[in-house]
Amino acid sequence: MKRKGLYILIALALGGAGAVHAQDNTSSSTSTSTDTSTSSTGVSQYDGRWYIAPTVGGYYNDTKRNTNSRQFYYGLGVGRYFSPNWSLDFFFDRTKRTVDSNLGGGSWSNNTYGLAARYYFLDWNAWRPYLLGAVLGTDHHNPFDKNWEVGAEGGVGVSKTITDSSDFRVEAGYRYDWDGKSQPNRNGYGDWFLGFSIVSRLGAPPAAPVVAAPPPPPDCSKQFRNGVNLCDNKCPDLPEGTIVGPDGCPQKVVIDLRGVNFKFDKPKRGDKDISRALAEPTKDSLAILDQAVDTLQRYPDVRVQVAGHTDNIGTAKYNQDLSERRAQIVYDYLVAHGISSSRLDPPVGFGFNKPIDTNDTEAGRARNRRVELQVLQQGQQAAPQSPQGQ
Numbered sequence: 521m522k523r524k525g526l527y528i529l530i531a532l533a534l535g536g537a538g539a540v541h542a543q544d545n546t547s548s549s550t551s552t553s554t555d556t557s558t559s560s561t562g563v564s565q566y567d568g569r570w571y572i573a574p575t576v577g578g579y580y581n582d583t584k585r586n587t588n589s590r591q592f593y594y595g596l597g598v599g600r601y602f603s604p605n606w607s608l609d610f611f612f613d614r615t616k617r618t619v620d621s622n623l624g625g626g627s628w629s630n631n632t633y634g635l636a637a638r639y640y641f642l643d644w645n646a647w648r649p650y651l652l653g654a655v656l657g658t659d660h661h662n663p664f665d666k667n668w669e670v671g672a673e674g675g676v677g678v679s680k681t682i683t684d685s686s687d688f689r690v691e692a693g694y695r696y697d698w699d700g701k702s703q704p705n706r707n708g709y710g711d712w713f714l715g716f717s718i719v720s721r722l723g724a725p726p727a728a729p730v731v732a733a734p735p736p737p738p739d740c741s742k743q744f745r746n747g748v749n750l751c752d753n754k755c756p757d758l759p760e761g762t763i764v765g766p767d768g769c770p771q772k773v774v775i776d777l778r779g780v781n782f783k784f785d786k787p788k789r790g791d792k793d794i795s796r797a798l799a800e801p802t803k804d805s806l807a808i809l810d811q812a813v814d815t816l817q818r819y820p821d822v823r824v825q826v827a828g829h830t831d832n833i834g835t836a837k838y839n840q841d842l843s844e845r846r847a848q849i850v851y852d853y854l855v856a857h858g859i860s861s862s863r864l865d866p867p868v869g870f871g872f873n874k875p876i877d878t879n880d881t882e883a884g885r886a887r888n889r890r891v892e893l894q895v896l897q898q899g900q901q902a903a904p905q906s907p908q909g910q
Contacts (some may be wrong), residue, residue, distance in 0.1 A: 539545040566604040566644075569721040572718075573689075577715030579615060584596060585709055585871035587617035587628055597636070598715065604644070609636045628702070630661035632671070640679060648679045652691055664702045671697030679719070687719040775812050775824065775893040780805040781852075782889040786831070787845050794806035794849045799886065809850070812856045812893060825894045826851045833886035843869030850891040865896070 528628025530578025566638045575595045581587055588593040602608060616629040652675040659668050675693015682688055724794055740751035745768060753768030765771035780798070787797035798805040816822060828847030830839040847867035855861050877884035 523825065533554055539640050551554045551906075566601065567684075567721060567724050567726060568601055569685075569723050569726070570598070571663070571687075571721040572599045573599065573611075573717040573719045575717040577609075577713055578714040579617075581617060582709040582711050583701075584706055585617065585628065585711075586623055586703070588620075591617050593713070593715075597630075597806065599636075605640050607638045609638070611636055616708075624663060626663040628660065630656040630658050630697075632656050634673075636673075638677070644681055646680075646824070648671065650679060650689075651675075652677055652693055655697075656697075656829050658697045658700060660697075660699055662702050665699075666699055667699075669699045669798060673696060673713075675713075684725045685721045689857050691715050691716045691717075705906060714775050764823050775815050775895060777808060777810045777891055777893055777910070778887075779814060779848075780891060782846055782891075784831075787849050789845065791845075791849070792852070793908050794853050797846070799889075809853055810857070813854060813859060816854070816859050816863070823863050823865065823896045825896060826854070826867040827892045827894055828869040829876075829888060829890050829892070830872050831888045832875070832879040835849065835886065836871055840869055842870040843871050845869075846889075846891050877895075 522869070537889045554856045573596065575597060577593055578804040579591045579593060581589055581591060583589070589665045589755065593613050593615035595611055597609040597611035599607055599609030599611075611631075612631070612633050614629070614631050616627050619626045619628055633655050636910035638650045640650040642648045642678050652673070656671045657668055658671050660666070673693055673695035674690050676689025677689055677693075679689035692712070692714045694710055694712055696708060698708045700707045716767050731871060740749050745753050745756050745758070745760065748764060748766065748768035755764065755769040758764065758768070762770060782797050783799050787794070791797060794809075795802045795806065815852070816824065826847045827852070828843035828845070830846070832839070834842075846866065848867050849862060851867040856862065857885065872879070873890070875884075876890070877887040879885050879888060
């Protein structure tokens with residue numbers, strides 16, 4: 521081949537690389553210190569710009585060609601990355617071989633056009649090994665024939681990003697063309713090759729990805745729900761006034777009045793002194809009632825209903841009235857000790873319909889003669905009073 525053409529192409533390739541370096545240095549000098557999307561050491565993300573790739577290399581020729589064994593070639597590729605791992609190039613290259621003198625001498629030139637795919641491994645900033653595959657057509661001119669033939673090539677290579685707009689790559693492989701006319705009794709030629717390319721991307725580098733600023737942390741000093749700081753509240757959508765635990769989620773507050781037992785058939789109608797109606801020792805029952813008062817004072821949003829119960833001695837109607845008197849006298853005790861009536865639903869009685877123990881023994885009947893505080897969440901309706909006989 522003409523050495524002058526090779527030297528010109530090499531100069532163009534090196535000049536293009538120098539221009540890319542200059543462009544990168546200029547960009548770096550004007551960029552801010554916070555721009556981390558590109559740098560002179562390469563890019564860290566997929567870059568889909570079109571590129572040109574001037575290439576120079578050499579062949580180790582098939583001995584069946586009857587030409588000199590080694591020869592330079594030069595070419596140009598145009599392509600782009602279609603994903604972080606795939607690129608596709610349209611390429612042209614040319615070489616000219618010297619035919620052996622015993623066959624009359626002369627030259628054997630090949631102008632080759634093709635489509636090459638490369639699959640890359642590893643990150644953009646690393647030395648990236650890749651696989652090469654190409655289909656091609658070659659226009660050959662020699663003393664024996666002038667014609668087009670199809671061909672293919674495969675190989676391996678390695679690529680390295682050297683600026684935000686350029687890569688260096690070197691590849692080696694095997695090219696075969698099905699030229700069955702240049703020489704009698706020859707049906708094709710396979711040549712080994714080694715090539716070097718400077719890949720120069722066209723246009724401006726892609727803009728750095730926009731990273732949204734994280735939302736400011738909530739102001740935990742003023743935001744509360746049901747008395748629990750919103751930063752600690754795992755159930756912030758509950759209605760205000762709901763009884764909740766330290767995590768802001770619903771918590772059942774139990775006001776246990778078990779142990780507050782009444783004497784048989786007490787209180788009587790018109791009796792206002794609860795101590796006269798309570799079973800002995802009266803002070804034990806009063807202590808439990810005082811604990812209930814304390815609980816209600818510590819939970820000012822709690823609303824309760826006072827419900828009375830009896831054993832099964834006597835008629836249903838009589839026991840219904842008796843359970844209502846028991847509920848009323850406990851209701852009055854709570855109000856007298858500082859619990860607002862607005863937090864207390866009207867007292868109700870359930871007669872002997874809801875025992876908690878057997879009515880077959882005296883001890884069981886004593887436990888059934890009781891009053892309960894039913895704690896209601898905000899918006900909850902109190903249980904309706906059971907009709908007689910239910």
